[in-house]
Amino acid sequence: MSSIPPEINREMRGHTFYPTEADSIPPLYAQDSKGKDAIAYVHYFGPALDAYVTEYDPKTGEAFGWVMLNNDLPNAELGYIDLPAYESYSYKAIWPFAERDLHFDPKPLRECIAEVERRFGA
Template sequence: MTTYPAPVNDALRGHTFYPPAHELATIPQYEDLHPDEVTIHLHYFAPNSDVYVAAFDPTTGLAYGWGMIGHRDPSHGDWGDFSLPEIEQFRATRGIGWFERDLHFTPGPAKTVLPRREPEPPTTAADET
């Protein structure tokens, strides 16, 4: 049973924000996550933002996952709770900006799905002078 608000921006994005109910049912709730084997089930994106869903509560719309909001640098990404209904209802006040579900995303282990921070270039003695 869902109690969270119905999507309001589906017409803008041209597809449904939430996947079909049978797909949502496969996403574990937070208490069922296995910390060493977290699977990312959904990916949402907007200009300069990405959200990856690992857990979802279908009664509240609350999700747990990894995201970087307002930038593209993975070093600023973090794990935490977020509201999918709030993300769905977000619309930038200027320009194009709403979250879309990545229709081509394939679920997989967080360690292989999440973006990685590029390694820092090595420093040399010449760089330090």
């Protein structure tokens, strides 16, 4: 059994990165047939990242959801998310690559994507 690595950027970030039991995120494949109607439970953001998590495996840190990298909205997609990689990467050793949005409330992925599209003028 593997487990997620310790949070190496926790002190710099100032908050817990990984989802907790309180987030009540379904396990992988639980919302498989819902597509953009799946509920997003956690939002991560960074200098060029938006990721909305709909499913999560706390043993591995693997998640599933919608991800936009490098502010590339046309190529954003549903897919697997390696949360340990996002947690451990830092941008120029100043800003963690990804931070957890502590004010995010669960909502349908469709609404999250619409918010990102409005922000980018799409």
